[in-house]
Amino acid sequence: MFGRVCVWAVPVSDENPICSAKGCRVDAVWVLAWNNPKLHTPERRKTWLACDEHREHLSQFLGVRGFLKDVVALKDWESGDHEG
Numbered sequence: 001m002f003g004r005v006c007v008w009a010v011p012v013s014d015e016n017p018i019c020s021a022k023g024c025r026v027d028a029v030w031v032l033a034w035n036n037p038k039l040h041t042p043e044r045r046k047t048w049l050a051c052d053e054h055r056e057h058l059s060q061f062l063g064v065r066g067f068l069k070d071v072v073a074l075k076d077w078e079s080g081d082h083e084g
Helices: 052-064 074-079
Strands: 030-034 046-050 068-073
Touching: 030 052, 030 074, 046 052, 052 068, 068 074
Parallel strands: none
Antiparallel strands: 030 046, 030 068
């Protein structure tokens, strides 16, 4: 259904966060907030970063597993505008 998705744990600088998709070096513009309910408490959020090109693919990968909780523009995530 969906191809394999590999996400590298690459150190990200605060100045230039990059997409989490394997091999991508494009600036991230999206935050994909997720958690694995078998491992994490409901309020815990892990994050992947995505460029425009990889946003949908990474979202589908997390979504089909029931892990995806929110997709927020990086600028809104950094400013806290995503919080209720």
